[in-house]
Amino acid sequence: MTTPLLDIQNVTMKFGGLTAVRDVSFTVQKKDLVAVIGPNGAGKTTLFNMITGIYEPTIGSVVLDGLPLNKKMASEITDLGIARTFQNIRLFNNLSVLDNIKIARHTRIKYSFFDGIFKTKKYRAEEKMIEEESIKLLALFNLDSKKDLLAKNLPYGAQRKLEMARALATKPKLLLLDEPAAGMNPTETKELSELIHFIREEFQIAVILIEHDMRLVMEIAEKIFVLDYGNLIASGSAKDVQNNPKVVEAYLGAEI
Amino acid sequence: MDYYLQILTNVGIFITLTLSLNLINGYCGQFSLGHAGFWGVGAYASAVYGVYFALPIDPALNMAIALSIGFVAAALCGLLIGIPCLRLKGDYLAIATIGFSEILRIIIMNTESIGGPRGFTNIPRWSNSWWVWGIALAVTLFMLNLKRSAHGRAIISIREDEIAAETMGVNLFRYKLFSFIVGAGIAGMAGSLVAHDQQFLHPNNFSFMWSVCILVMVILGGQGSVSGSIVGAVILTILPEILKLIGSNVSTWRVSIYAALMIILMLTRPQGIFGPHELFEKKRLKGVA
Ligand SMILES: Nc1ncnc2c1ncn2[C@@H]1O[C@H](COP(=O)(O)OP(=O)(O)O)[C@@H](O)[C@H]1O
Numbered sequence: 001m002t003t004p005l006l007d008i009q010n011v012t013m014k015f016g017g018l019t020a021v022r023d024v025s026f027t028v029q030k031k032d033l034v035a036v037i038g039p040n041g042a043g044k045t046t047l048f049n050m051i052t053g054i055y056e057p058t059i060g061s062v063v064l065d066g067l068p069l070n071k072k073m074a075s076e077i078t079d080l081g082i083a084r085t086f087q088n089i090r091l092f093n094n095l096s097v098l099d100n101i102k103i104a105r106h107t108r109i110k111y112s113f114f115d116g117i118f119k120t121k122k123y124r125a126e127e128k129m130i131e132e133e134s135i136k137l138l139a140l141f142n143l144d145s146k147k148d149l150l151a152k153n154l155p156y157g158a159q160r161k162l163e164m165a166r167a168l169a170t171k172p173k174l175l176l177l178d179e180p181a182a183g184m185n186p187t188e189t190k191e192l193s194e195l196i197h198f199i200r201e202e203f204q205i206a207v208i209l210i211e212h213d214m215r216l217v218m219e220i221a222e223k224i225f226v227l228d229y230g231n232l233i234a235s236g237s238a239k240d241v242q243n244n245p246k247v248v249e250a251y252l253g254a255e256i
Numbered sequence: 257m258d259y260y261l262q263i264l265t266n267v268g269i270f271i272t273l274t275l276s277l278n279l280i281n282g283y284c285g286q287f288s289l290g291h292a293g294f295w296g297v298g299a300y301a302s303a304v305y306g307v308y309f310a311l312p313i314d315p316a317l318n319m320a321i322a323l324s325i326g327f328v329a330a331a332l333c334g335l336l337i338g339i340p341c342l343r344l345k346g347d348y349l350a351i352a353t354i355g356f357s358e359i360l361r362i363i364i365m366n367t368e369s370i371g372g373p374r375g376f377t378n379i380p381r382w383s384n385s386w387w388v389w390g391i392a393l394a395v396t397l398f399m400l401n402l403k404r405s406a407h408g409r410a411i412i413s414i415r416e417d418e419i420a421a422e423t424m425g426v427n428l429f430r431y432k433l434f435s436f437i438v439g440a441g442i443a444g445m446a447g448s449l450v451a452h453d454q455q456f457l458h459p460n461n462f463s464f465m466w467s468v469c470i471l472v473m474v475i476l477g478g479q480g481s482v483s484g485s486i487v488g489a490v491i492l493t494i495l496p497e498i499l500k501l502i503g504s505n506v507s508t509w510r511v512s513i514y515a516a517l518m519i520i521l522m523l524t525r526p527q528g529i530f531g532p533h534e535l536f537e538k539k540r541l542k543g544v545a
Pocket residue numbers: 015018020038039040041042043044045046047
């Protein structure tokens with residue numbers, strides 16, 4: 001068996017007396033497209049925060065390509081190849097759409113600080129390349145015509161797309177999407193599901209998706225993990241999960 | 257004529273100072289309220305060199321040495337305060353930097369060898385308009401080019417959203433510390449220019465009120481805008497002189513005028529004259545107010 005791309009080993013996250021995630025383990029292989037579902041407050045975002053180094057797990061570890069991520073800073077983890085979007089969109093609002101993408105290239109920059117200050121040849125050559133690649137990436141998301149708009153002035157759906165494009169600009173092996181369909185109408189959601197498929201094929205990366213929209217999840221995820229009150233209560237294909245009594249209970253219970 | 261030349265020199269020095277705070281406050285989004293402290297460190301450090309250790313060489317060379325000393329001394333203070341304080345968020349940093357600059361002022365007040373409360377006199381006059389405007393120009397170019405480099409973008413992303421910046425691979429602490437040290441160092445150079453221009457320093461020239469004045473210049477022009485810092489520094493350096501012509505007592509009016517200006521600004525244009533953008537950038541960027 002090959003090493004999995006992402007190996008989550010018995011992670012627990014406690015906030016004071018509250019256990020947001022309890023002893024969760026699962027693996028993700030290269031180019032997998034999986035989903036994490038569960039009622040509000042189940043610990044899904046907290047799981048993403050542990051994977052990306054925003055929080056360090058209280059117990060357990062996250063391993064990327066055989067490399068444990070404990071004690072690594074969020075910025076180092078980005079460098080190692082994990083990128084994400086946020087449930088509440090976090091763009092660089094007062095910067096242009098293009099600059100949002102350029103910032104994401106940060107860890108891949110080769111020219112030095114002084115190259116930048118004195119605008120050396122090396123700086124100009126690399127910046128030109130970054131600009132071209134960034135515009136190419138924006139074009140994949142139909143955002144190239146909006147490159148000079150301030151990020152905050154984009155419509156909501158375009159902001160979500162820009163956040164995904166920005167995450168991809170870090171050149172990740174694994175992309176984490178936190179409720180990308182939140183606030184979208186059915187047409188936009190359909191478009192999104194195609195976009196996620198396209199991303200995986202185009203960039204050859206694994207995707208983990210947190211989503212409430214069951215239709216979207218059932219349609220695109222090859223494997224689903226279900227969290228409830230911080231516990232992993234089920235995992236498997238869409239069908240397995242749908243028929244699992246624990247899952248039904250968690251969802252119905254949450255709605256009463 | 258001398259009077260106008262002095263105002264012009266002050267404008268140049270304040271442009272440098274305002275830009276240096278803009279790096280910390282406008283680019284990186286860190287709220288420092290002790291900037292006059294770094295200015296003072298640079299001024300006193302290079303004055304000490306001028307009074308006690310000056311080499312018998314060309315004044316221009318001595319000025320270059322004094323500027324380096326001003327930069328290094330203030331940058332070191334930036335490092336010492338930055339390491340513990342930049343891990344703190346928002347208000348804590350502001351309070352810690354006020355504390356630093358006040359402590360520094362009290363230390364200077366109580367150090368006889370640098371004049372104590374009487375002020376530091378007999379500083380050699382090495383500076384001139386060329387130095388003042390040369391430094392202002394160099395710092396302006398530095399800030400503009402930084403903004404368009406990957407390192408500058410990383411710093412600015414911290415201002416926009418720390419968590420997103422971190423997730424884009426930006427090492428928050430390293431870039432905050434960098435901005436803080438370089439911003440402090442440049443303020444130190446401005447101090448060196450003051451010392452070797454006026455030939456006299458007094459600890460009260462670097463009090464909390466001056467930190468506020470520099471901050472107001474940054475905010476008036478627009479946090480993050482180089483054009484803004486220049487315009488802010490020009491307006492707020494010349495305004496008190498105009499008031500003086502009208503005949504009011506400047507030192508009492510200055511603070512009230514600044515306060516009134518800030519209130520008007522916050523009500524009508526909270527992002528400052530230019531916002532975070534530049535003079536000629538607005539045409540390129542769409543949808544900028
Ligand atoms: N930084 C934090 N401090 C304290 N409690 C937190 C923190 N982050 C999340 N929580 C709590 O952890 C639980 C799980 O939250 P979250 O992971 O955001 O849920 P989900 O994304 O599944 O809706 C919630 O009860 C939430 O209030």
